[in-house]
Amino acid sequence: MSIPRVYGMSSSGNCYKVRLLMEQLQLEYEWIELDVRTGVTRQPEFLSKNPNGRVPTLEYEPGRYLVESDAILVYLAEGSGFWPQHRLERAQALQWMFFEQYSHEPYIAVARFICAMLPAQHARRGELPRLHERGYQALAVMEQHLAHGRFFVGDAYSIADIALYAYTHAAGDGGFDLQRFPAVRAWIARVESQPRFVQMPPA
Amino acid sequence: MSIPRVYGMSSSGNCYKVRLLMEQLQLEYEWIELDVRTGVTRQPEFLSKNPNGRVPTLEYEPGRYLVESDAILVYLAEGSGFWPQHRLERAQALQWMFFEQYSHEPYIAVARFICAMLPAQHARRGELPRLHERGYQALAVMEQHLAHGRFFVGDAYSIADIALYAYTHAAGDGGFDLQRFPAVRAWIARVESQPRFVQMPPA
Numbered sequence A, B: 001m002s003i004p005r006v007y008g009m010s011s012s013g014n015c016y017k018v019r020l021l022m023e024q025l026q027l028e029y030e031w032i033e034l035d036v037r038t039g040v041t042r043q044p045e046f047l048s049k050n051p052n053g054r055v056p057t058l059e060y061e062p063g064r065y066l067v068e069s070d071a072i073l074v075y076l077a078e079g080s081g082f083w084p085q086h087r088l089e090r091a092q093a094l095q096w097m098f099f100e101q102y103s104h105e106p107y108i109a110v111a112r113f114i115c116a117m118l119p120a121q122h123a124r125r126g127e128l129p130r131l132h133e134r135g136y137q138a139l140a141v142m143e144q145h146l147a148h149g150r151f152f153v154g155d156a157y158s159i160a161d162i163a164l165y166a167y168t169h170a171a172g173d174g175g176f177d178l179q180r181f182p183a184v185r186a187w188i189a190r191v192e193s194q195p196r197f198v199q200m201p202p203a
Helices: A013-024 A069-077 A086-119 A123-146 A160-169 A183-191 B013-024 B071-076 B085-115 B123-146 B159-168 B182-193
Strands: A005-008 A030-033 A056-062 A064-067 B005-008 B030-033 B057-061 B066-067
Touching: A005 A013, A013 A069, A013 A086, A064 A069, A064 B085, A069 A160, A069 B085, A069 B182, A086 A123, A086 A160, A086 B066, A086 B071, A086 B085, A123 A160, A123 A183, A123 B085, A160 A183, A160 B066, B005 B013, B013 B085, B013 B159, B057 B071, B057 B182, B066 B071, B066 B159, B071 B085, B071 B159, B085 B159, B123 B159, B123 B182, B159 B182
Parallel strands: A005 A030, B005 B030
Antiparallel strands: A005 A056, A056 A064, B005 B057, B057 B066
């Protein structure tokens, strides 16, 4: 078995998800750091690995690639305690991962990118009111769910928690106030107390 | 066993995915038609089923709900020929389903909504140039992949094809020209020739 390679930007929440799970599974891996702001993921060499030009990209065998952060999480987690054993709970984990990519990341991660990674007076700041409105809707859905449970699926930490933790805990970087969401904050603390937890580097 | 209920809008691609799979699996189901444009999915009665206020919503047992179209597809398809048997192929199916929800649906489905479901001079038509740019990028990624395969995963029709077919075949409704994508068009014809295929109603 060759050691898998992860092409990623360490400060990206989508890339951090993969690193956190690999650390918690105690997998060996090689991390290839790419700064997407340089355009490197739009160059032909990278597009030959992922035609959609995004990180993280997992090279699970030399020359064979898997992309989309949450699909990589499922691939790595199958057979471990991070992926539920029961059919309904697997579907619930996927439900929260699709929620994350459709209703959460496009607002909470993008607000963080604009606030923390672009120059202070960048024109994209005009997008922030809409991003905050939609991002707060996502946080409210999470708050309601977590009022009745310690984790997102069943009563166990899973890759659904990893997927949602990545950008939620850093929502303040994008101007969100998490003080309004006590159940979300308590869940963040529970995630951070898991064995072999590693922090995400700052933006 | 009670008969599952699907709350959905028939002309929505996300809802159609669930109907198509249920027909192909020959499952019994009850369809509850909702027109999201009336605001019904933002009313308290519906939010008690899905706090995120979206369709499709599957009531798999009375009072128990599963949401997110692609998570519902996995739940229904597990154990059938529509869900791959091998770990890597399951991850590849999920990769394409996350691609669909993140890099495809927000452009191709939204352009269709604006062109086919809003009044002709609606202000949101100003979004179309960006939606077309991003949607064409997604179609180009699909074209490249389908140049080397009959379906998205392995050589078999799966829920990855159902997820991507829903809005791709109707991309013309949003002003996309599929003539540029011969491999995509050939794949559309292969999907439509599958046993128990049913068409999506017009927008």
